[in-house]
Amino acid sequence: MAALLTSRDDLDIIPSLIESNILFGTQLLQTLRQTPVEVFINTGTFAEYLYGDGQYNSSYLYSATKTAFHAMIRYYQQLIGFKVINVIPYTVYGQVDTQPKIMDIIYNSFLQKDAINMSGGEQTLDFVHIDDVVAFYALLIDKIDSLVNPWEDYHLGTGKGHTLRQLAQLFQAQLGLPENINWGALPYRPRDTMYSVAPIAKLIAHFGWVPATVIQSGVTKFIAGKQIAAS
Template structure:
């Protein structure tokens, strides 16, 4: 059985990814700073570290054989929790250190989750991997630096490595402050949902499609069909925040008048359009997103997940 080391398994994407790994009969050693409450993957061997550092990860793994590393952990995902030191160490330095560990363990590949935040302001139609990278915003800059260092290290050591730049991932398990959970919570209660004018265009991708991309990349680096590189994981299609909100209201049979467009001002640094070009990743892996936006929203707000989005009474 293939065994991978996974960081970030308790996060939004990581928790969902564990079920994909379990379905593929892949054994998992999960590293985290707290005990796991999610037991969806019985093949997960979770090991607790006091800090997410290369030394503690190395000690936690010990002599356990590792075939590949999937690094999903990051600092600053919550915009209100962006300590400079954590951003520098976890986003900027840790990825390349994990590549070195993976190589020392004899692993056959390294995958990390990047972000569309790695790109600088872009005024074109679709962002390609060669677009300029962020150099002034700390979160995006540290994510970009970490991805660059990780892949350069992988190249130097001969370890196939991929940085998947995920765009606007949504779905079950999102943090309450994010767009879909905050919208659905208000609409399910019949309350106003304050929004900006909603003209920003984004590339929304369902978490299960992001996880299937992680699975495709894992297979690709391990069997040699995915060259070391940075890859956009997105749909390639733009949807305005306004239309996304209207689709959520439609899925919940809620009155569109509850969507109070214009109540929140646009952030000064908010880009008008952030849509990626997934052509490179598709061509190397054959991956395609399975869910349309309407299908993804409907799945997220289906009966099994509705209590999560309604929030406490």
Template sequence: MPLNTARPKNVPPHQRRALLTGATGYVGGWLLAELLRGGWSVHTLGRRACDHPGVVTHLYDGGIASVSCAVEAAAPDVVFHLASAVAIDHTADGVAEILAANITFPTLILEAMASLGCRSFVNTGTSWQHFDGTDTYSPTNLYAATKQAFEDVARYYVEAKAFNVLTLRLFDVYGPADPRRKLLPYLVGAALRNEPVVLSPGLQTLDLVHVSDVTSAFLAAAERLLTSARGMEVFPVRSGEVVSVRDLVDRIATALGMTVDAKFGGRPYRDREVMKPWDTHATLPGWSPKVDLDSGLRQLVTVARQQASDDDTV
């Protein structure tokens, strides 16, 4: 018979156990820090080791055995799955990696959980699963399509194996010290270096969510799974404030107290550019965003200026 590592629900926060994927990523790193602050015992699983005090790291080698070992050792109350291969525009050479990371890897986790009696899984989706801005599924790109494909796989485990899976579909996540190649770090970094920024015409709109709010959404999702799990659920994580790229540049300039030399129309829109983000009224119970955009931008600018100053003194 399979080893059952399941634990009773309503475990006190300081005794909770988590298995986290994507811990070496930007959002995953924020969530890891918050879990540790909350007293969780945290194990991580991924291709790269997570060099963080107090965390047990398990390396994924592409096979089920490495996943099963991690799940058994972690004995998690909740699995947080944040790891993914993100590609706005994929290449033929990258298809295998996208499929392996976004479908095969999380499916192996669910299979290992089923064998070991763990049933609570927080999944990460994307607003790009709604290219047309409505609740209808319409994948913006292959990445979004693989996110939907895994949700379909997860439904099998919900219906056949009594899992509870809660998916958070993320919008544009931003925050301080973001190393990813994203619009906001590009704009702020270029402005601080007095370099022009080459942009599309800038009429597309964004829903920007601060990384601390995204982190709190993951914690709220875990709380829901531990106290009132309901099979398969999907919720957006959005600020509700939609801003055009042109307006965003102006607001960054205000936060910087300087002009941003934006060359609008210097490049075309991408193929399948999302012009309007998913417009949904669904909300995650027990969660709401706390950081307004202007406050978040001021924080981002302050940290970017400090990093630039530190780099200059090295």
């Protein structure tokens, strides 16, 4: 999980991305040569799959570094002989985040005077609550001895997508405030992810896992957490 998450792709950010997302991980894998490691759990990102078709095609420089790190993992896997579990979380949200995500931006728009400018809001994303993400990792570690394949990819989400406009409507219904977003005022980014919904059939088949938090109750928990933090 140790990585630099950023949407920046300017010249100045490149050394930090390489150091955090490739160099540090490679140093970690090299150190593992001195241990009896049996399983390595890597955390990827849905942004590695621009078109949501399961094929690697990075949306951002950040996600490109995550995909590039796979070559290092495979090298050390063959060298050491451990199994690899590659978990791909989708759009994770919760009460507290170190940097604002799209859900924070939409929530905050209801609380400010001036409307915020956004793109068309037609991006369909799979919003998975942090409680479900933590629960899955705990389950994965508990069941890890039952996994037999040398490399498994698990796409971690709800299996259901909502557009940003639909998300804003959920907030509007629960907050009872007028929408405060100028949809379409900004262009889409050149490689914006327009459809990203997790295929969760393998999660169900291998673990019987389904998310406990649907988006409606997740928004309720999100709002409650924000209000507690502000009080």
